[in-house]
Amino acid sequence: MKILIERPKKEIEIEFNGKVKDLLIKLDINSEEVIIAKNKEIITLEDDVSNEDEIEILSVVSGG
Amino acid sequence: MKCSKCSNNAVFTNPTLCKEHFIEYFETKVKDTIKQNNMIQKQEKVCVAASGGKDSITTLYLLHKFGYNVEALAVDEGIEGYRDHTLAFLKDFCEEKGIILHIKSYQEEVGKRLDTVVPKGRPACNICGTFRRHLLNKYTQDYDKIATGHNLDDESQAVLMNLLKAQINLFARQGPKTKQIKGFTQKIKPLYLMKEKEIMTYSYIKGFNTPYNECPYAKDSYRAHVRDLLNSIESKNPGTKINLINKYLSIREGFSQDKEIRFCEVCNSPCSSQICKACRLKKQVKAV
Numbered sequence: 001m002k003i004l005i006e007r008p009k010k011e012i013e014i015e016f017n018g019k020v021k022d023l024l025i026k027l028d029i030n031s032e033e034v035i036i037a038k039n040k041e042i043i044t045l046e047d048d049v050s051n052e053d054e055i056e057i058l059s060v061v062s063g064g
Numbered sequence: 065m066k067c068s069k070c071s072n073n074a075v076f077t078n079p080t081l082c083k084e085h086f087i088e089y090f091e092t093k094v095k096d097t098i099k100q101n102n103m104i105q106k107q108e109k110v111c112v113a114a115s116g117g118k119d120s121i122t123t124l125y126l127l128h129k130f131g132y133n134v135e136a137l138a139v140d141e142g143i144e145g146y147r148d149h150t151l152a153f154l155k156d157f158c159e160e161k162g163i164i165l166h167i168k169s170y171q172e173e174v175g176k177r178l179d180t181v182v183p184k185g186r187p188a189c190n191i192c193g194t195f196r197r198h199l200l201n202k203y204t205q206d207y208d209k210i211a212t213g214h215n216l217d218d219e220s221q222a223v224l225m226n227l228l229k230a231q232i233n234l235f236a237r238q239g240p241k242t243k244q245i246k247g248f249t250q251k252i253k254p255l256y257l258m259k260e261k262e263i264m265t266y267s268y269i270k271g272f273n274t275p276y277n278e279c280p281y282a283k284d285s286y287r288a289h290v291r292d293l294l295n296s297i298e299s300k301n302p303g304t305k306i307n308l309i310n311k312y313l314s315i316r317e318g319f320s321q322d323k324e325i326r327f328c329e330v331c332n333s334p335c336s337s338q339i340c341k342a343c344r345l346k347k348q349v350k351a352v
């Protein structure tokens with residue numbers, strides 16, 4: 001699965017099948033601080049994602 | 065996951081709603097916050113303190129959408145590679161929506177850009193914030209209210225910080241609407257009860273595309289600790305932030321605004337001493 005993280009900006013590739021909330025735990029990201037988009041559509045913590053998906057993790061914390 | 069009100073896919077949990085129902089929920093809640101706190105009367109002139117970030121853009125967009133008489137005021141601190149981007153976005157946004165935008169810069173007002181006064185990586189928020197508050201108040205004297213984009217996250221962090229630092233006297237200054245004090249334009253916070261995550265979701269659905277970039281100056285690291293702490297408690301115990309705010313609001317009336325207000329001998333701004341902090345800092349900055 002290809003993941004684009006907005007802050008700190010990076011792109012990673014990992015093996016993952018399961019719920020978004022478990023993906024965030026795996027990446028050690030607090031769910032309060034991000035929203036997740038799949039193909040430019042927002043999905044929830046309870047939705048499933050798989051290896052074929054391209055995911056964007058957007059930061060909700062303001063920058064200044 | 066499905067929306068709790070229809071069969072479409074949800075974009076948010078707690079409350080679990082699809083795009084359309086989330087927008088409805090969000091806008092209704094902001095409208096109710098404005099009404100319940102008696103924030104704006106229809107004939108009043110409101111100035112939104114706008115930075116071009118998602119919070120102030122959402123505030124501006126909604127007040128305009130709700131039909132209030134609203135203009136925007138932005139402060140250009142002069143921070144290369146940061147404010148330049150957000151201001152460019154703000155200009156386009158206001159032009160598209162037909163909202164009048166005023167921009168005041170430190171260069172014009174103080175004589176220097178922030179990035180020529182403070183080297184990158186050094187803390188700048190104290191002087192930056194002092195000048196910003198000073199300019200916002202100075203240039204909103206003809207308005208009835210200043211609206212800011214402060215949200216539930218900002219406000220619950222502030223309450224917790226005041227508790228941790230035992231600065232209980234600051235309690236009187238916070239809340240969804242500041243008290244009426246001579247010389248100060250009254251401040252309102254329409255997004256007071258909205259979580260940062262909700263605002264981000266709303267802006268994303270609305271396609272605001274506010275540029276994400278971070279101020280290059282060293283931030284208030286204490287606030288960052290408090291934010292991380294609150295977020296980690298909230299994700300395990302949802303409702304922590306709003307409970308903290310509700311508790312605070314229930315005792316807020318017991319705290320009174322501290323010192324007597326005086327007026328600065330140099331610029332006549334309201335302050336607590338002979339010369340206001342902005343004028344004192346201005347003098348130091350000129351000497352740099």
Ligand code: SF4
Binds near residue numbers: 189193279280
């Ligand atoms: S983070 Fe600090 S220095 Fe940067 S714009 Fe905000 S107050 Fe100013």
Ligand SMILES: [Zn+2]
Binds near residue numbers: 067071085
């Ligand atoms: Zn729905």
Ligand SMILES: [Zn+2]
Binds near residue numbers: 329330331341342
């Ligand atoms: Zn002064």
